[in-house]
Amino acid sequence: MDHEAVxxxxxxxxFDKQYDEIRGELTFRDSHLPEILKRARVTIPxxxxxxxxxxxxxxxxxxxxxxLEACRQAPETRIVITHGTDTMTTTASLLxxxxxxxxxxxxxxxxxxxxxxxxxxxxxxxxxAAAQLLGPGVYIxxxxxxxxxxxxxxxxxxxxxxxxxxx
Amino acid sequence: MDHEAVxxxxxxxxFDKQYDEIRGELTFRDSHLPEILKRARVTIPxxxxxxxxxxxxxxxxxxxxxxLEACRQAPETRIVITHGTDTMTTTASLLxxxxxxxxxxxxxxxxxxxxxxxxxxxxxxxxxAAAQLLGPGVYIxxxxxxxxxxxxxxxxxxxxxxxxxxx
Amino acid sequence: MDHEAVxxxxxxxxFDKQYDEIRGELTFRDSHLPEILKRARVTIPxxxxxxxxxxxxxxxxxxxxxxLEACRQAPETRIVITHGTDTMTTTASLLxxxxxxxxxxxxxxxxxxxxxxxxxxxxxxxxxAAAQLLGPGVYIxxxxxxxxxxxxxxxxxxxxxxxxxxx
Amino acid sequence: MDHEAVxxxxxxxxFDKQYDEIRGELTFRDSHLPEILKRARVTIPxxxxxxxxxxxxxxxxxxxxxxLEACRQAPETRIVITHGTDTMTTTASLLxxxxxxxxxxxxxxxxxxxxxxxxxxxxxxxxxAAAQLLGPGVYIxxxxxxxxxxxxxxxxxxxxxxxxxxx
Numbered sequence: 001m002d003h004e005a006v007x008x009x010x011x012x013x014x015f016d017k018q019y020d021e022i023r024g025e026l027t028f029r030d031s032h033l034p035e036i037l038k039r040a041r042v043t044i045p046x047x048x049x050x051x052x053x054x055x056x057x058x059x060x061x062x063x064x065x066x067x068l069e070a071c072r073q074a075p076e077t078r079i080v081i082t083h084g085t086d087t088m089t090t091t092a093s094l095l096x097x098x099x100x101x102x103x104x105x106x107x108x109x110x111x112x113x114x115x116x117x118x119x120x121x122x123x124x125x126x127x128x129a130a131a132q133l134l135g136p137g138v139y140i141x142x143x144x145x146x147x148x149x150x151x152x153x154x155x156x157x158x159x160x161x162x163x164x165x166x167x
Numbered sequence: 168m169d170h171e172a173v174x175x176x177x178x179x180x181x182f183d184k185q186y187d188e189i190r191g192e193l194t195f196r197d198s199h200l201p202e203i204l205k206r207a208r209v210t211i212p213x214x215x216x217x218x219x220x221x222x223x224x225x226x227x228x229x230x231x232x233x234x235l236e237a238c239r240q241a242p243e244t245r246i247v248i249t250h251g252t253d254t255m256t257t258t259a260s261l262l263x264x265x266x267x268x269x270x271x272x273x274x275x276x277x278x279x280x281x282x283x284x285x286x287x288x289x290x291x292x293x294x295x296a297a298a299q300l301l302g303p304g305v306y307i308x309x310x311x312x313x314x315x316x317x318x319x320x321x322x323x324x325x326x327x328x329x330x331x332x333x334x
Numbered sequence: 335m336d337h338e339a340v341x342x343x344x345x346x347x348x349f350d351k352q353y354d355e356i357r358g359e360l361t362f363r364d365s366h367l368p369e370i371l372k373r374a375r376v377t378i379p380x381x382x383x384x385x386x387x388x389x390x391x392x393x394x395x396x397x398x399x400x401x402l403e404a405c406r407q408a409p410e411t412r413i414v415i416t417h418g419t420d421t422m423t424t425t426a427s428l429l430x431x432x433x434x435x436x437x438x439x440x441x442x443x444x445x446x447x448x449x450x451x452x453x454x455x456x457x458x459x460x461x462x463a464a465a466q467l468l469g470p471g472v473y474i475x476x477x478x479x480x481x482x483x484x485x486x487x488x489x490x491x492x493x494x495x496x497x498x499x500x501x
Numbered sequence: 502m503d504h505e506a507v508x509x510x511x512x513x514x515x516f517d518k519q520y521d522e523i524r525g526e527l528t529f530r531d532s533h534l535p536e537i538l539k540r541a542r543v544t545i546p547x548x549x550x551x552x553x554x555x556x557x558x559x560x561x562x563x564x565x566x567x568x569l570e571a572c573r574q575a576p577e578t579r580i581v582i583t584h585g586t587d588t589m590t591t592t593a594s595l596l597x598x599x600x601x602x603x604x605x606x607x608x609x610x611x612x613x614x615x616x617x618x619x620x621x622x623x624x625x626x627x628x629x630a631a632a633q634l635l636g637p638g639v640y641i642x643x644x645x646x647x648x649x650x651x652x653x654x655x656x657x658x659x660x661x662x663x664x665x666x667x668x
Contacts, residue, residue, distance in 0.1 A: 014358060021444040022493050024348060024420075026360065040289040041277060042311035043327055086358075110208060110355040116448045122207040125292020128311055133300045144209035144295055159356050160210055181525060188611040189660050191515060191587075193527065253525075277522040283615045326523050374623040375611060376645035377661055444542060456541040459626020462645055467634045478543035478629050494544055 005045035006131055007076040008033055011067060011091075012053035013084030015109040015120050028053035032113045033082070036124060047076065056084020056091075056108075064091050068098055078131045081106045082124070085154055085161075088140060096138040096149035105131045106149075107141045110159050172212035173298055174243040175200055178234060178258075179220040180251030182276040182287050195220035199280045200249070203291060214243065223251020223258075223275075231258050235265055245298045248273045249291070252321055252328075255307060263305040263316035272298045273316075274308045277326050339379035340465055341410040342367055345401060345425075346387040347418030349443040349454050362387035366447045367416070370458060381410065390418020390425075390442075398425050402432055412465045415440045416458070419488055419495075422474060430472040430483035439465045440483075441475045444493050506546035507632055508577040509534055512568060512592075513554035514585030516610040516621050529554035533614045534583070537625060548577065557585020557592075557609075565592050569599055579632045582607045583625070586655055586662075589641060597639040597650035606632045607650075608642045611660050 010016065010031045017026040033048050051070050052063060071079055083091060085108045092106050107127035109120035127141035138149040142161040153164040177183065177198045184193040200215050218237050219230060238246055250258055252275045259273050274294035276287035294308035305316040309328040320331040344350065344365045351360040367382050385404050386397060405413055417425060419442045426440050441461035443454035461475035472483040476495040487498040511517065511532045518527040534549050552571050553564060572580055584592060586609045593607050608628035610621035628642035639650040643662040654665040 014355075019445055019449050021348075022491070036289070037311075039284050039286060040311055041286050041327065043329070044310075044312055046311075111353055114450045115353050116450075117206050119206060119208050121288040122203070122292040122295075125289040125311075126296035128289075129293035129296035129308065129313060130300060133297060133313060141296065143211075144204075144207055144213075144292075145211055146296060146300060157356070160208065162210070181522075186612055186616050188515075189658070278520055281617045282520050283617075324523070370623070371645075373618050373620060374645055375620050375661065377663070378644075378646055380645075451540050453540060453542050455622040456537070456626040456629075459623040459645075460630035462623075463627035463630040463642065463647060464634060467631060467647060475630065477545075478538075478541055478547075478626075479545055480630060480634060494542065496544070 004078060005047060005076045006078045006080060006128065007047045007049060007074045009067060009070050009079060009081045010048065010050050011081060011083045013056050013082060013108045014112055015082045016053060017112040018114055026112065036113070036121065056087040059087055064094050067091055068094055071095060071100055071102060071104055077102045079104045080127045080131045083108050085110065089153060092138050092140055092149035101136050103131055103134050103136055105139045105141050171245060172214060172243045173245045173247060173295065174214045174216060174241045176234060176237050176246060176248045177215065177217050178248060178250045180223050180249060180275045181279055182249045183220060184279040185281055193279065203280070203288065223254040226254055231261050234258055235261055238262060238267055238269060238271055244269045246271045247294045247298045250275050252277065256320060259305050259307055259316040268303050270298055270301050270303055271305045272308050338412060339381060339410045340412045340414060340462065341381045341383060341408045343383050343385050343401060343404050343413060343415045345385050345415060345417045347390050347416060347442045348446055349416045350387060351446040352448055360446065370447070370455065390421040393421055398428050401425055402428055405429060405434055405436060405438055411436045413438045414461045414465045417442050419444065423487060426472050426474055426483040435470050437465055437468050437470055438472045439475050505579060506548060506577045507579045507581060507629065508548045508550060508575045510568060510571050510580060510582045511549065511551050512582060512584045514557050514583060514609045515613055516583045517554060518613040519615055527613065537614070537622065557588040560588055565595050568592055569595055572596060572601055572603060572605055578603045580605045581628045581632045584609050586611065586643070590654055593639050593641055593650035602637050604632055604635050604637055605639045606642050
């Protein structure tokens with residue numbers, strides 16, 4: 001069990017949405033990750049990289065390629081990516097096919113960190129552990145499970161990540 | 168990566184302390200684990216076992232043996248134990264020396280789940296992932312790290328779990 | 335100082351908005367008032383009336399008349415109305431001109447009760463006290479101030495209620 | 502209805518207790534009032550005076566006299582005092598008998614501000630409104646009610662403030 005540095009690549013998604021009280025809607029301002037790492041009392045070196053703050057339904061190829069490039073450039077071999085749940089598997093697929101020699105775990109939230117009963121902190125915990133414990137590959141950590149990138153899909157009606165047959 | 172059932176053995180500790188508004192102090196009433204699993208939107212089978220609700224400074228040999236016995240009896244091979252941080256390593260040591268063919272991860276919290284800025288949900292997330300990803304053995308998941316049972320101690324001044332030389 | 339019953343007329347607004355995790359947006363499901371009264375440990379008789387659950391920007395004349403009618407029909411003479419902030423003064427004006435022999439206090443929130451750092455509980459506290467302490471009339475309780483219905487406007491850029499010259 | 506400045510005199514009590522994660526107990530560090538006023542989006546001038554941070558069961562005559570002196574010295578005529586609930590009526594009685602020409606409202610909390618389901622924010626809201634709306638006198642704002650200082654006692658078994666016959 002190593003305790004090498006972990007890079008967190010922030011892309012936005014429900015996880016980081018914040019309430020804008022003037023406009024009366026959920027939007028992005030900055031990431032909760034610095035606050036979360038302090039709260040989690042994490043003692044290993046962590047690098048937070050604000051790649052983008054976007055709803056994953058808005059993500060274009062350029063957005064996903066930017067995430068891939070960030071993974072490629074990262075000096076760390078252990079990476080957690082916070083991402084919107086709606087197209088998390090699409091980005092995971094792009095990263096998976098790139099076959100980097102790194103352990104990359106995507107996670108997100110069904111309820112924003114800032115809202116009562118949010119799953120963000122738990123999900124991040126599972127992803128943070130998985131990024132340290134698994135070998136090279138691309139994974140999704142949601143609902144207390146760790147999925148291989150090509151064996152998972154989001155059930156949108158239920159708001160849950162479930163297994164699917166491998167491609 | 169399997170998704171077999173996980174057993175959660177609750178022993179109390181800071182993690183589950185609640186405020187008693189009549190007596191004006193922190194005490195135990197019941198466990199927050201059922202609420203936490205719902206909030207975490209966990210989809211794999213989980214069995215919660217209320218073993219005891221106790222401050223780990225109060226734990227006697229009988230208390231620790233009860234935890235060991237619960238691990239032994241558990242039909243699941245993947246176990247998370249919530250435990251007070253003060254003597255977590257003592258219980259981990261007892262379990263470690265028993266060499267059960269199970270993956271057992273102890274975790275806890277520096278701040279009760281019910282109190283603002285608690286690390287309970289994050290820690291539980293790391294332990295829940297570790298219990299599924301690691302091979303047989305006994306581990307402690309605290310501060311975003313997963314430690315082998317015989318390579319960790321609590322630094323009480325700082326309130327952090329740190330590495331120590333193996334016994 | 336009397337402690338007669340208070341009626342709470344719920345109309346929705348930001349105060350009661352909830353996050354819908356499937357649709358990924360803020361919407362209405364039910365009111366948080368029952369939960370709030372329990373949390374507030376209120377000991378006087380309170381009647382909660384769910385009049386409507388609507389964004390106040392959507393309110394039509396029929397919606398406002400329904401609130402007026404509810405005030406008229408209420409057996410209690412002390413009434414708190416939870417209301418969206420955007421047209422709170424419009425409804426207050428309708429109620430004020432009706433000159434009922436009741437003490438009616440409108441309040442709301444800039445941030446939903448369910449979201450971190452919400453002002454809902456504080457605002458409700460000020461309105462709940464004002465409804466018991468003031469004589470007949472229509473008032474708005476926001477930003478820790480109690481305004482006469484015809485001497486207040488919302489500054490939308492700042493998200494604050496401020497004094498204006500009486501009509 | 503005036504909107505003159507309000508002075509808040511902080512004395513501690515359950516309201517302001519904080520969890521000390523090293524010692525594992527509730528204690529005092531500083532007051533949550535600055536954070537609360539920001540959260541409440543209060544727009545009238547408020548002066549916060551940190552008089553003491555003490556459990557009200559520990560209060561001696563000197564402590565209560567210090568509160569009385571603070572009220573006397575205050576340039577504002579509208580004062581809110583945050584206070585432990587156990588001896589709140591004792592301090593209120595001392596202040597009441599002093600017959601200052603000021604409106605003084607004592608409030609507190611059964612559950613610390615920092616703990617889930619706290620009544621602190623609501624109680625403070627009721628006290629903040631009462632301090633602005635009532636004439637000179639000493640009052641206690643708890644459980645959604647405003648009591649005259651000599652007509653209230655705490656029922657310790659139930660943790661509620663109830664009416665008692667005037668002295």
